[in-house]
Amino acid sequence: MPESEQKEIFYDWLKKYKGLLFKVIRAYAFNLHDQEDLFQEITIQIWNSIPNFRGDSAASTWVYRVSLYSAISWSKKEKKHSTGKQSLDGVSHMLTEISNFKDSRVEWLYTQIAKLNEIDRSLTLLLLDGFSYKEMSNILGISESNVGVKINRIKKDLIQKSQEDF
Amino acid sequence: MEFEDMKKIWDEQNNENIYAINETELHRRVIRNKNRIKRMVNKFELTLLIAMVCCGIVAATMGILHSQLYKLANVFIFFMIAAYIYKSRQDRIKYEGQSNLSLLEELEQSIRSIDYHAKRYKYFILWYMLPIFFTIIINSIFSYGKPLWQWAVFLAFFAFAYWAVKKELRCKILPKKEDLLHLRSLLLNDE
Numbered sequence: 001m002p003e004s005e006q007k008e009i010f011y012d013w014l015k016k017y018k019g020l021l022f023k024v025i026r027a028y029a030f031n032l033h034d035q036e037d038l039f040q041e042i043t044i045q046i047w048n049s050i051p052n053f054r055g056d057s058a059a060s061t062w063v064y065r066v067s068l069y070s071a072i073s074w075s076k077k078e079k080k081h082s083t084g085k086q087s088l089d090g091v092s093h094m095l096t097e098i099s100n101f102k103d104s105r106v107e108w109l110y111t112q113i114a115k116l117n118e119i120d121r122s123l124t125l126l127l128l129d130g131f132s133y134k135e136m137s138n139i140l141g142i143s144e145s146n147v148g149v150k151i152n153r154i155k156k157d158l159i160q161k162s163q164e165d166f
Numbered sequence: 167m168e169f170e171d172m173k174k175i176w177d178e179q180n181n182e183n184i185y186a187i188n189e190t191e192l193h194r195r196v197i198r199n200k201n202r203i204k205r206m207v208n209k210f211e212l213t214l215l216i217a218m219v220c221c222g223i224v225a226a227t228m229g230i231l232h233s234q235l236y237k238l239a240n241v242f243i244f245f246m247i248a249a250y251i252y253k254s255r256q257d258r259i260k261y262e263g264q265s266n267l268s269l270l271e272e273l274e275q276s277i278r279s280i281d282y283h284a285k286r287y288k289y290f291i292l293w294y295m296l297p298i299f300f301t302i303i304i305n306s307i308f309s310y311g312k313p314l315w316q317w318a319v320f321l322a323f324f325a326f327a328y329w330a331v332k333k334e335l336r337c338k339i340l341p342k343k344e345d346l347l348h349l350r351s352l353l354l355n356d357e
Binding site: 007014043067069094095129133138140146155 | 354
């Protein structure tokens, strides 16, 4: 695939699906340094995946799958290498926070999501973004019944915690 | 709070731009890193492959120029190692060429890739170092009077290489496999 075409698709996806990417980043990284690092990792993987995209699934599903796998791999690596991070001073930033949108209930949701293991976190994101059990099963590669069991557990825990906290 | 309420709260984010993206910086980093992973994986294999082919050519040239036919045994060993590296590389590329994989399939492909690396590291002594050691023995048999200190250097080199390979396997390769297996069990748990 010519690089110009790959670049066009890449920026088109970035424009359409940046909201989705930001949600994944916020769910797996908790300070600006890590969020930039993860954002870089995810965008590189998306770039590399573009020549392999055949249109068998929706582009949003493809981007979500690549983002989740990158985030899960990154969070495993990040746990091991959490010391010795480069200071942000003097480094050109890719991401700048611009929004004052700070709904405490959204913050509470991200806090609860952060407490889950990497797989349950990805399921919660997919569930909140309205993916069906079948789509989740395709993305994760597990049976729909397994998705159902995990989702029911996650929902039950979230509802119980919301009753304790609100 | 019911789950449907949580979903409504979650969807309210969709209308907000949380971050601004510096597209120039993004493009620079993506282009710089796009082939990083492929480069790292290729480096070891191609370096070893080229080294073995070069050693074979040098051994063949020396053997022919000096009429030392025993060096052809060295040539054979070097080219056999190169062929083994090439075959292993083709096997790896075959697995990694697949696309549109689910998360579980990606994990399993990564685990297979780690197993491939672990196997290669585990048999490093057998498939790489022993053949090279035999070429040294063959050379020594036909070139008399090798001083003892040279033998000590060879043995020290092999001992160091063996230790380095085992350390890499223990400290990097196997822990990575543990992480992947843990993720796979989280996915398949509850089934």
